[in-house]
Amino acid sequence: MLRKYIVILILLFCCFSFSGIAQTYQLPAGKKYHKVKFELINNLMVIPIDVNGTELSFVLDSGVGTPILFNLADQDSIQLNNVTEITINGLGDGDPINALKSTGNFVQLGNVKNISQNIYVVMDAGINFSPSLGIPVHGIIGYDLFRDFVVDINYIKQTIKFHDPELYKYKKSKNNRVVDLSVIRKKAYLDAFVMINKTEEVPVKLLLDTGSSDAVWLFEDERIQLPEKHYQDFLGKGLAGDIFGKRTKISHLKISDFVLSDAKAAFPDMETFTTISDFGGRNGSLGGEVIRRFNVVFDYKNEKLIMAKNANFSKMFQYNISGIDLQHAGMRYVSERITDSNGVVNNDAKTYGDVQIILQGATRLSLVPEIVVSGIRQGSPAHSAGLREGDVILAVNGKRIHRYKLQEIMHMLNVKKDKRIKVLVERYDNDLLFSFELKPLFDEQ
Template sequence: MHIFKRKAFWLTAIFCCLYLFSSAQYFAVDSNRKNVSIPFRIVRNMVVIKMQINNKGPFNFVLDTGVGLMIMTDPTMVDSINLTQKRVIKITGLGEDGDYEAYVTPPLKLEIPGLYSLGISSAILKKDYFNLSSYVGMPIHGLIGWDFFNSLAVKINFSDSTMTVCRPNDLTGTKKSQKIPITIEDKKPYLETMIVFPDGRRAKNKLVIDLGAGHPLSLENLQKTNGLPKAYIRASLGVALNGPISGFISRVSVIELGKYKVKNVITSFPDIASEVRSYTVARDGNLGIGILKKFNVIFDYSNNALYLKPNQTFSDPFEHDMSGIEYYSAGENLDHLVVSRVEPNSPADEIGLQRNDEIVSINFKPVSKMSVEEVDNLLKSRTDRSILLEIYHDKRYDRVILTLRRRI
């Protein structure tokens, strides 16, 4: 999991409302082509693609197998795509602040070069509950999952940030990959896998394959069944519509994916209180992009298959944030870095960093000249590494030395 925990999306109530539209909602390859190559960006462990909507855009969408149907998280999309026909739905039971509202659209015209859409509708949140643009440091307009994957075979090459999609019957190049059987339930992919814990205990777990989850692995019911591993730290795991998700970060020894064994995996364990959610499909947790990006991956929903082939990062160790800082991007151009939370007893806490401090530069380099990924990677780079931060606090600038420390 990267430095500032991946935002969690518990959006089942929204997606249920979209079932009112036709179930024939999918992307198709242009008739004169066998496959289509689509570039993507990895931004804070999110796969971001560009898409035209109703002849407007392009807009940035997160490709997320963990969501059932399309959602626009940016409320300004109502005006951006000239949406005239819409109706309002209420989302209940997701938080202490009462009902939330979203627009439900009629079928939209969605276009990615080489692909076109049929019958795909969306929900547009009336308020940006997740602030994805601030989290990622670039404009993000929404998420798309089932509608993209359900009728295509999708090859994701994390080595060169290129995705190749085709009709399932035209899929080739799978012989050197490990085929993993999956099930498609409630418009999401699931697999069963064996996990080995630090005490040697082995347990079979059913996981949703969640390309939109930035962490490597999350196990959601372990505390009430077998307890936590001995070594762990308390952490903020993200935010949902009903508020922050707290829990713990630890490691499991091995997760088995076919013939591949991924070792010493950083794992999230939500608090028992945070786990009280109703899922239509019983599950033990989710497998996130932190593990998936160690492979080049093929999703083939129509044939209930996931193909994995290790890439050059397969043996790289998993590292967690070593600073204790959570931050977001701010300002008109999202080029300011503001502290949103400091983990108690972390290196950042020990040198007095506080919420709402602005990080102006790191090792004399202005953060406006750095990508969010650069900052993330630097702050989990090496234990005992000293970093010079320039901080704007209480209307003055200060320089402090932050010494990183591996905490898990």
């Protein structure tokens, strides 16, 4: 197998300097907006962005300031300009991480261009969100795009319109609500209310974070108390390591006059936030599992957010009932018969993977992603049944998983309470079948 090497071309800061050019994104003259399709993966928006001539995939993350690159191992080369070494902080249980700061980069998203974009680059190969998302993701980008445009996101059509702020006009509708934002230090906050235990509503200030796949995070204090019914869980991965906390649900979350009942919530362990010295009155964050229930328009310039309910609004919040976390872990070959019992070739047989090898016209070998158990919650149904971290998933309820995307497999494992799940895994070259029943995490669920 050929091994790819990443080559970073560092242009020395010598003859020409971009330091005098403002870091702004521009539309072509006279164009009102640019429309982009995004892929919605685990409540996150993934968009294609060209960096100095190399096309990469970014998560659109309203919770990040300067764009950050990582997971560049699948790139033969990428050009980075004017590089210096820095240290950056991130959420997680680890230490601050070493990174590169690169200035004067040409970044392009369709017709949207910035000729002098600052970028941070994390070289640690361990920081890679692609395996848990199931598609290549090379970075996160946020504030600079939200600052320079009115950003109109349609979660149902999976489109984003980047509007020229000078030409954008608000459309009045009985379905829209205009919510005040506070944009502070490159991050946007909104005011909301939470009712924790069916007692009284508590006002909260939440970070608006499209880069979080979760619903709502809350910081415990004298007003915001962790409900009695909860469980310890892995909440996600930050730049500085894994994030853990308590998973629960609250009576409701209220934004303007939109009320989400039995809202999924998490109380992260506060050790995660040791690098943050001042929360500025923030009580938590609002993530993609809530935001995707609306079509939203971000207007940072006027500090407004326009919200309208969409078809996702009334959908139940998703919990990891089985207790299994999955991720991609390289590739594997699977064999499939492509003839029927009479030896007739089925030309309509669906193919999977990027590489197929036909053996004597009857069997096809396909190179497909290998899906493994990356984590398992103590005391969960899957843990009690005997599944272990590192098990290779082969089939769920008789369905061979190489035919499905990672998030589709997660849905199979957590389809509904009281459902019996059968999981076929490979462990040390042996195929093992495990069975367990999904039990509700909370009595009211």
